[in-house]
Amino acid sequence: MSRKLLHCKACGQETAKGVKKCPNCGKDQRNFFMRHKIITFILAIVVIIIIIANIGDSGDSQASTTTTGTASEKSTKTVQKADMEKLYTNADQFKNYKVDLYVKVFDVEQDDDGTYLQGYNNPEKLSKNTLIMSDDSDLDIKDDDIIHVVGTVKDKYDGENALGGSVSAPRIIADSIEKSDYATAFAPAKKTINVNKTQNQHGFVLTLQKVELAEKETRLYVKIENKSQDEISFYDFNAKITADNKQLEPDSDLSEYPEIQSEILPGVKTEGVIAFPKINSKTANIILEGSSENYDITINPFTFEVNLDQ
Structure with a gap:
């Protein structure tokens, strides 16, 4: 069987397939990668490194997406009525949980950034101290008001009150605050x-x-x-x-x-x-x-x- 003929890229003379040089003009007939094997080797290494890096980024992105998804799911969780006691002993356990509760206010502070309330979730026993933060600096709330709060658990606060007494209470970032009454609330x-x-x-x-x-x-x-x-x-x-x-x-x-x-x-x-x-x-x-x-x-x-x- 005759060998397949090709044309020289330089002079156009017919040459046999696989010939390294044209017998007519001496032009090298091999492609770029075959003529420059060292450069080809280096390029291959670079390509492999890029592929590995992309795989790693994809994994990190997936992990990040998973983490974000978990946080999003957690933010939709709600403190159940059966867990209200735990909220006041270990508020950090319920970080980012939604919460719906009533308190009787006994301290109100306001500045340009918002309103900061302190009240009892169990006013009958003056217990279950609760700290509430709202970005509404014009909130019409005063001492002894009973309020309905819907918000998100921020964390557990341990510190001192204005009188120097110790305070351990969940901090709630309020989404809404409405005035209520004792019968409805408690x-x-x-x-x-x-x-x-x-x-x-x-x-x-x-x-x-x-x-x-x-x-x-x-x-x-x-x-x-x-x-x-x-x-x-x-x-x-x-x-x-x-x-x-x-x-x-x-x-x-x-x-x-x-x-x-x-x-x-x-x-x-x-x-x-x-x-x-x-x-x-x-x-x-x-x-x-x-x-x-x-x-x-x-x-x-x-x-x-x-x-x-x-």
Whole structure:
């Protein structure tokens, strides 16, 4: 079989395939890489190094992506209700976790960068100290306000307060802060009985709006309007509830609720909440006492029989 013929790159004369030099003009017929083997070797080493480096960068990028993904997933986690106790003993365990809680504020500081709050998550026992940071420097919050906070756990703070006492508390970066009330935050009603019954004695108009049954207390919502020409009086400590042959008095320790005014001038309306200990009875008689400065009339106790088993 005849050998395949090629043309010389220089003179165009036919030459046999594989010939190193043209027999006519002597031009080297080999390609660049064959003519420069040392340079080819060096280039091959460079290419290998670049490939290895790219593989390493790809691995680092993947690891970085994985780490970022993990952090992102962690930031979507939420402190569960069952873990709230742990939040106050080891807040660092919940870094970057979302949290939803209530506190009663006892310290407020503000500057151009934001508002810094301190409050109790358990105001009844003055415990579960919580530090809250907001970038809103105009936040309308004051001492004794009860607030609903949604935010992210930053870390655990260990230091001193303004009085030199030690402070160990979770720090929360707030996404939102809203004012709330004691019942909603710390004593939510398990059952609400809407009564909406009104009694009028000589212009002393009293309405029992509703009764709320919470885990540890019973709340009466009462509204009074003075439609008489004389000043009337109402003292919530005279209120009573009778149930299952027992007489209950208002709980003086529960002073977190709006109070009904005691001395009520003509034309004035007032309303508030009277808190009692927990009631387990199916029915209750509620007795609310008032009086008038007009001694020619008698204001009898306002009595309401309420079915608590609705």
